[in-house]
Amino acid sequence: METPITKSQEFRSEFLRLLQSRRSHKVPLVADSSKPVQDPLFQAAVPSTETIESCPKENIGNLKEMLIEENLHLHTEAGEQGKLPLLIISLKDKSEERRPAIVFMHGTNTNKEWLRPWLEAYASRRYVAIGLDSRYHGERAHCKTAYRDALISSWKNGNTMPFIFDTVWDLIKLADYLTEREDIDPKRIGITGISLGGMHAWFAAAADTRYSVVVPLIGVQGFKWAIDNDEWEARVNSIKPLFEEARIDQGKKEIDKELVEKVWNRIAPGLASHFDSPYSLPVIAPRPLYILNGAKDPRCPLGGLEVPLKRAEKAYKETACPGNFKFVAEDGVGHEVTSFMIKESSDWFDKFLKQSGHVHM
Template sequence: METPITGAEQFRSEFLHLLLSRRSPQVPLMAESSKPVENPMYQADVPSTEAIESCPREDIGNLKEMLKEENLHLHTEAAEQGRLPLLILSLKEKSEEKRPAVVFMHGTNGNKEWLRPWLEAYASRGYVAIGLDSRYHGERANCKTAYRDALISSWRNGNTMPFIFDTVWDLIKLAEYLTQREDIDPERIGITGISLGGMHAWFAAAADTRYSVVVPLIGVQGFRWAIDHDEWEGRVNSIKPLFEEARIDLGKNKIDKEVVEKVWNRIAPGLASQFDSPYSLPVIAPRPLYILNGGKDPRNPLGGLVVPLKRARKAYKKTASHGEFKFVSEDGVGHELTSFMIKESSDWFDKFLKKEDHDL
């Protein structure tokens, strides 16, 4: 039987091979200064910020004046989408001590500017807080249908992976950049995200060990299980125009499990097979991982997590890090971000990334 480490190395090798298979030419890793976004692009109704505004923050009366803001573009590949927009907030500290960092990922149709209250809260507590626009979102969207159009194009042409995987490539390059920064402790970089952003955080951590603490919010699910048990509708409805186009192309009267499987295999190869949660969650061990979902979330049905969670717990036990894995499904909550999730994730990062605890 393979040890978790050996299995993790094989997983990462195969996953990286997939990411490289649909990649434009490589470019030098370079960050350029940019300007703040005045009118952020939303491709749907602007979601509520109530939950992220509840994030614990230090009581700093003049926080706005104390914040250092950086707007950057990081070059991750040669293609048009290879310019990764970053919003980085931190305190204007006099100390030169390296600080912990957390990367924050927005959900479908959102952008990094929506994350600002969350970024400010973490910056107030001594973190370097990094928000970014995922592929075809925010600054990387040229119209209100950019993400939808990219998904359909991927289905038709099979040359990009706009659902999860292309942004994971960006996050690998981002980790490379962050570990080179003089203000960040390269051993203390966390990642979290909401919904689609939770998927980004989960897969980025599976792909790159430089993300040392991981908290996916309302994103972790079993793609293969959902197909096999006809529980795919909630996830499909979140990007339904893609599946409607595939249905028409396949000559079907309605979307069924065959359509769903063919779409996943086309736009994100391996998502419902060798890279699915039963295989990707365990390779995050032994790094601290806290998964928070809603107990009644139709996009992330709990039945699809039985096997992945079992395998993850086994991996954490094998690496003698059982206490560094946690899963909570919040009772009665659907596909919704809650203040409880925000507070729990905040405590988790403080526990494993703050220096006083990190040095114990």
């Protein structure tokens, strides 16, 4: 009988093969210094930072003066989108001790600069906090329609995967870089994100075991379930121009489930089949995973999580770590991050990344 580990390895090899199938040329893993971004690009209205500002922080009076900020470009592949912009914030520290690190992923149409209050809160608590621009966002976007245009181009040409998967490739390369840094404990690297960023966190952890603690916020969903149960509309509406373009190309009067499945298969092959949440969540076991969603979130309908959650629970039991898995759908909450989610994720990271230098396995 196959062990869960074998299944996980098979999943990762197959997923990596897909990611490599649409890459440009390999380049050496180099991080160049860059300048702070003075006027970050938002591709839609700027979301409030009030919730992430509620993140627990150490009471350091002169915190801003105590922080070190690094702006870098990490080369993850050839070409313009192969330059990964990083914003790394940490606390000045004279000790030689390696610290835990957390990667933070922004949502659709925002950027790493928006994450700053969240990064600073974790840095105050002695984490190395890493924000980045996902593909076609922030420094990787040259206009307000960059992400939308990239999605449409992927549908038409099938040569890139701007929805989730290309950024997961960057996150694998980022793990290569972070594990080599002298200030970071390579065994204590967490990842979290909001909405699209939550999807990035979930798939990066499925793809790469170096992300040892994972907290996706309002991102985990069942893509195939949504198609089969006509619950796809809210997710589709979040990137509507792509589906409108596909509808016209296919000569359809309206967007329907058949079209939705076609689009996912084209721009993110396997997203609505063998890489979907019923298969990708269990492979994160036994690493600590806390999924936080809104109970009324139409983009991540709870019905689509029944099977994935059952399978994940089973995987955590089989690896003798049932306490490393948690799911909460916050009552009355739609597609939004709350201060409860920010506090819960903070406590989860502290529990698994702060104690005794290693994750509990």
